[in-house]
Amino acid sequence: MEAIRRLGEAALESLRTLGSAGTFLFQALIALPNPRKNFPLLIQQLYSVGVLSLAIIVVAGLFIGMVLGLQGYSILVTYGSEQALGTMVALTLVRELGPVVTALLFAGRAGSALTAEIGLMKATEQLSSMEMIGVDPLRRIVAPRFWAGFISMPLLALIFSAVGILGGHLVGVDWLGIYDGSYWMNMQGSVEFWDDVGNGVIKSVVFGAVVSWIAVFQGYDCEPTSEGISRATTRTVVYGSLAVLGLDFVLTAVMFGGF
Amino acid sequence: MTDSSSAQPANLVEIHNLVFHRGKRAIFDGVSVNVARGKVTAIMGPSGCGKTTLLRFIGGQLRPDSGRVLVEGRNVPDMKRDELFATRARMGLLFQSGALFTDLSVYENVAFPLREHTRLSEDLIRELVLMKLEAVGLRGAENLMPAELSGGMNRRAALARAIALDPALIMYDEPFAGQDPIVMGVLVTLIRTLREALGLTSVIVSHDIDETLSIADYIYVLADGKVIGEGTPDALRASESPFIQQFLNGHPDGPVRFRYPVPSFAEELAAAKLKAGGRN
Amino acid sequence: MRTRFVEMAVGLFLVAGLAALFFLAIKVSGLSDESSKPSYQVYASFQNAGGLTVRAKVTMAGVVIGRVTDISLDPKTLKAKVRLDVYNEVREISTDSVASILTAGLLGEKYIGIVPGADDTYLKNGDEIEQTQSALVLEDLIGKFLFNKANEPDKEAK
Numbered sequence: 001m002e003a004i005r006r007l008g009e010a011a012l013e014s015l016r017t018l019g020s021a022g023t024f025l026f027q028a029l030i031a032l033p034n035p036r037k038n039f040p041l042l043i044q045q046l047y048s049v050g051v052l053s054l055a056i057i058v059v060a061g062l063f064i065g066m067v068l069g070l071q072g073y074s075i076l077v078t079y080g081s082e083q084a085l086g087t088m089v090a091l092t093l094v095r096e097l098g099p100v101v102t103a104l105l106f107a108g109r110a111g112s113a114l115t116a117e118i119g120l121m122k123a124t125e126q127l128s129s130m131e132m133i134g135v136d137p138l139r140r141i142v143a144p145r146f147w148a149g150f151i152s153m154p155l156l157a158l159i160f161s162a163v164g165i166l167g168g169h170l171v172g173v174d175w176l177g178i179y180d181g182s183y184w185m186n187m188q189g190s191v192e193f194w195d196d197v198g199n200g201v202i203k204s205v206v207f208g209a210v211v212s213w214i215a216v217f218q219g220y221d222c223e224p225t226s227e228g229i230s231r232a233t234t235r236t237v238v239y240g241s242l243a244v245l246g247l248d249f250v251l252t253a254v255m256f257g258g259f
Numbered sequence: 260m261t262d263s264s265s266a267q268p269a270n271l272v273e274i275h276n277l278v279f280h281r282g283k284r285a286i287f288d289g290v291s292v293n294v295a296r297g298k299v300t301a302i303m304g305p306s307g308c309g310k311t312t313l314l315r316f317i318g319g320q321l322r323p324d325s326g327r328v329l330v331e332g333r334n335v336p337d338m339k340r341d342e343l344f345a346t347r348a349r350m351g352l353l354f355q356s357g358a359l360f361t362d363l364s365v366y367e368n369v370a371f372p373l374r375e376h377t378r379l380s381e382d383l384i385r386e387l388v389l390m391k392l393e394a395v396g397l398r399g400a401e402n403l404m405p406a407e408l409s410g411g412m413n414r415r416a417a418l419a420r421a422i423a424l425d426p427a428l429i430m431y432d433e434p435f436a437g438q439d440p441i442v443m444g445v446l447v448t449l450i451r452t453l454r455e456a457l458g459l460t461s462v463i464v465s466h467d468i469d470e471t472l473s474i475a476d477y478i479y480v481l482a483d484g485k486v487i488g489e490g491t492p493d494a495l496r497a498s499e500s501p502f503i504q505q506f507l508n509g510h511p512d513g514p515v516r517f518r519y520p521v522p523s524f525a526e527e528l529a530a531a532k533l534k535a536g537g538r539n
Numbered sequence: 540m541r542t543r544f545v546e547m548a549v550g551l552f553l554v555a556g557l558a559a560l561f562f563l564a565i566k567v568s569g570l571s572d573e574s575s576k577p578s579y580q581v582y583a584s585f586q587n588a589g590g591l592t593v594r595a596k597v598t599m600a601g602v603v604i605g606r607v608t609d610i611s612l613d614p615k616t617l618k619a620k621v622r623l624d625v626y627n628e629v630r631e632i633s634t635d636s637v638a639s640i641l642t643a644g645l646l647g648e649k650y651i652g653i654v655p656g657a658d659d660t661y662l663k664n665g666d667e668i669e670q671t672q673s674a675l676v677l678e679d680l681i682g683k684f685l686f687n688k689a690n691e692p693d694k695e696a697k
Contacts, residue, residue, distance in 0.1 A: 040542075047545045051552045094563065121361075129358035129417075132318050133372045134347035155556030162559035184566060192594075197563050 021217045028138040028146060028216070041144040049110045049145065050152030054159070056105055061160035064101060065167025068092055072168070073176050085178055086187035089168035090161075094191060094200045095256065098161035100248050103207035106153060107240030111215035114145050115236040118219025119229035127220075142220060146212045153208025154201050161200065199255045206247060211240045270329075271296045271428055271460045272317055277326035279312070286312060287323070288484035294428075299454055299461040301471045304481035305506065310464040311355070313481075314430045317462070318352060319343050330428075348376045350428040351421030355436060357413040359405040365392070365416045366401035372423045391419040395449060411442035418449065428460045429453065435467040443467075447474055468507055472496075480506060578605055578624040579664040583638045588619035589649070589674030591640050596650040597623050604629045607651060623651065625662075633658035639672035649674060 068089045076082045118141065121127050127137040165187075172178040191197070215236045222232035272294035279287040286309045294300045302310050315321045316328045319335045328335045330346055338346060359368045369388045373379060379387070392398040395415040400408070408416060414434065421429060431450070435443050451474055453459045465471045471478070472492040480488040480495070480503055488495060488503045495503060504510070585591075588610055597605035605625035613620040625632070635656030640649055653668075662668065 043546055043549050046549045046552065051548045054552065054555075124361070125354045125356055125358040126360055128320065129352065129354050130360070131320055132347060132350075132352045133375060133420075134344045135371075135375055152552075155552065155559075158556055158559035158563060162562045165563075188566075193564055197560075 017221075020221070021213070024138070024142075024217055024220060025146075025213055028142045038139075038144060041140070042147055045144045045148035046152060049114070049148040050155065053106060053110050053152065053156060056109055057102060057156045057160050058163050060101065060105055061098075061163035062167040064097060064160075065089060065093065065164030066171045068097075068164065069168035069171030069176070073172060073178070082176075082178060083182040084186055085168065085172045086183035086185075087190045089172070090165050090187045090191050091196060093161040093164040093168075094196050096200075096248070096252070098157045098164065099200050099203035099207055100244060102157040102160045102204060103153065103211055103244040104241050106149070106156065106208075107211045107215070107244065108237050110149065110152070111211050111236045111240050112233045114149070114212070114215040115219040115222070115233045116229060118142065118145070118216060119222040119224075119232050122220065122222065123224035123226070123229060125224075138220075142216045146216050149212030149215065150205070150208045153211070154204040157200065157204035157207075199251075202255075203248065203251050206251065207244050210243050210247065214240045214243065269296060270294055271331060272462070273327075273329040274313070274316070275327045275329070277313075277316065277328065278324045279316075279321070279326075280324055285484050287326075289326075290481065290484065290486055292479050292486070294460060294462055295477065296460050297454070297458050298476040299450065299463060299474055301463045301465060301475035301478045302481060303464075303466055303468075303471060303478060303506070305466065309484065310466075310481060311432050314352060314432055314462070314464060317428075317430065318347065318350065348372070348424050349426050350430065351424070351426040352430045353414070353418050353421045353432060353434060355433040357405070357417035359408075359413060359417055359420070361405050363405075364401065365397065365403050365405070365408070365419075368405070368416060369401075369420045369423050372420065376424055387423065388419075391423055392416075394422070394453075395419045396445070411438060411445065414438070414442070414446065415449070418446075422453065422459075425457070426459070428462065430462045430464070432464050433466075434463065435465055435470045443470055450474055468509070472507075482506075577627045579627060580608070581623045581625055581632070581662050581664075581666055581668060583621050583623065583651075583668040583671050584613060584616060584618040585621060585640060585671050585673045586618060587673040587676060588621060588640065589676050591619075591621065591649040591651070591674065595648065597625065597653065598650060599629070599632070599653045599655065604653070621651070630661065632662045634660045634662055634666065634668075635670060636662075636668060637670040637672060638668045640674035642675075 069085065072085050072088045072092075073082055076084055076088065118127075121137075121141065127141065130137045130140065169180075169183055173180045173183050218232040218236045218239075222228045270293045272292075274290060274292040277287045277290045278285070290313070292300075292302065292313070302313060304310055312321065316323060317330060317335065319338065322336045330350070333342070333346070335343070335346065359365070360371065363371070366388055369391055370384050373384050373387060377384075388401065389398055392401055395418050397412060397415050397419060400412065400416070405413060405416070434446050434450075438446070447470055450461060450463070454461060463471060463475065472495075475492060477491060478489065478495055479486050482502065488498060488500055490498070496507065498504065591607060591610060593607055593610060595607040596603050597607060605623055607621060608624045609620075609622035611620050612618075623638075632653060633656040635658045637654045637656065639652050639654070641652045642649055656670075
């Protein structure tokens with residue numbers, strides 16, 4: 001009986017947190033943007049969230065593209081279909097790995113940084129003092145960071161896919177001897193821009209919103225102590241990753257599952 | 260120097276019967292405090308009695324369960340956004356940790372309230388910032404980042420930011436906590452100077468007896484969510500309340516017990532012996 | 540200036556993202572301005588459209604001359620009515636041409652191949668291709684094969 005009661009309590013607590021997370025986001029975003037003041041903030045955040053993630057995204061994309069090339073070749077060659085490598089690499093990246101792996105890496109690198117930054121500002125009372133000066137920290141601190149994540153994610157995913165396809169080309173054409181022409185021609189024949197690339201972009205937009213939301217909320221809501229901040233950072237990475245994987249399944253089923 | 264016209268109430272801040280619960284605990288159970296204009300009012304009490312939380316009500320960051328918080332005659336919890344924004348420009352709060360924005364330089368920190376509440380030109384802002392820094396003795400340090408400041412300089416820079424808009428009210432949250440004697444002396448002098456030169460009304464939340472009693476004009480002592488004593492420093496020193504005496508003189512035991520509330524050690528030993536004896 | 544650097548970096552980031560998008564559009568998915576090519580519409584009815592999808596290619600002699608833009612069930616004939624958009628530049632498809640649903644490769648997707656006929660009259664906008672060849676459905680082929688196989692020993696016996 002006790003276990004059931006605890007379960008109910010935990011569920012209600014989760015709902016309550018979800019509700020406050022929703023209100024939090026709503027309050028942070030409904031503000032009319034003040035272009036003169038907020039645009040530079042957004043640029044600054046785009047830099048620290050987007051530009052600084054480029055390194056890991058490009059390197060990861062390159063390696064994953066190359067691995068796809070290797071593994072794909074070894075599987076396809078047993079069916080004599082190695083010329084389809086371009087198709088395989090491109091579709092895998094554009095539909096799935098591009099958005100998903102980028103989102104996971106983003107949650108780990110940029111998401112945790114956002115959480116830690118906001119959490120630290122909370123713990124050192126900077127958010128409170130900002131409020132006392134009459135500036136809403138939700139608009140000044142949280143909103144630019146959210147939008148930066150939301151905008152950066154699709155861009156990073158596109159770059160990831162592009163670099164990965166080039167990596168696959170490097171392995172398949174330059175090292176394993178597939179014809180350059182067939183790599184690209186087969187790919188072009190089977191990758192639909194709106195269906196595949198477009199859906200991939202939609203996925204990464206959704207992931208961007210969810211991961212950024214989780215990251216800023218965890219930072220804002222954390223216990224203002226050092227353990228609190230470290231717990232919040234961990235939660236961002238874990239919840240963010242799980243959310244991405246779960247949503248990926250739902251989105252894939254909706255987008256590509258209609259047979 | 261302000262004429263007591265009927266438009267200006269004598270008390271800049273009045274708190275009437277504030278009640279506030281956190282969970283089941285009553286943090287404030289009917290607290291009333293008056294902050295007289297132009298004077299230094301201190302709020303004291305043992306740790307954890309909620310002194311700092313009181314400042315949050317004045318600033319409108321928390322809403323009471325019941326009671327009124329009047330600033331210049333207007334009830335803060337009732338205020339709409341715009342009015343609250345304007346009211347906050349009239350008060351400055353010096354946080355215990357300074358709470359400077361770590362990603363901005365000292366100059367940018369002090370300029371921050373100016374940029375938010377006024378449309379002054381950059382030149383004018385520069386003048387004002389340097390003036391404030393001069394007042395706290397930090398002119399020349401404006402390009403340093405908060406991480407490069409010592410603890411005392413940190414507090415002073417935060418104070419400069421708190422007075423940037425020439426507020427009518429300054430609140431100090433534990434300004435003397437953990438500072439070395441020299442820094443404490445500097446802060447005491449600054450608080451006094453600000454009162455005398457600018458006629459600022461100050462509220463100090465602290466549990467440092469000597470410093471606070473040396474500059475406060477009126478003191479409230481809080482404990483268990485209630486005001487258990489108030490008066491001028493002399494009146495309090497002469498108070499007959501055992502609690503206030505324990506507090507002011509720092510006696511380890513008195514109305515605030517030294518020991519955690521459990522049966523006395525002797526009783527517990529006897530009870531344990533009884534239990535052990537019963538088993539044999 | 541620090542801000543100048545930040546702004547430039549963000550600008551480059553956005554440019555890189557857009558470049559990746561263009562790369563994916565052109566080089567990877569072969570997006571071209573097909574949709575804006577002017578075309579006329581021709582219909583064809585099939586017994587079985589089996590796996591043909593909208594946007595499938597329409598080819599003649601292996602060259603893409605249009606796209607499938609609609610597949611619906613004709614309520615009167617109970618056949619699959621397929622609408623083909625044929626590029627305007629391909630003007631001379633004779634009215635007795637044959638449209639067949641073919642498969643690209645062993646497991647590939649379905650497309651429509653048109654074999655030209657000998658008539659002097661050509662298809663115009665709204666015309667219907669009379670001769671059609673439905674998609675080959677695997678189960679029917681296997682069934683046919685088994686049926687034939689089953690009949691053979693009888694023939695030998697006679």
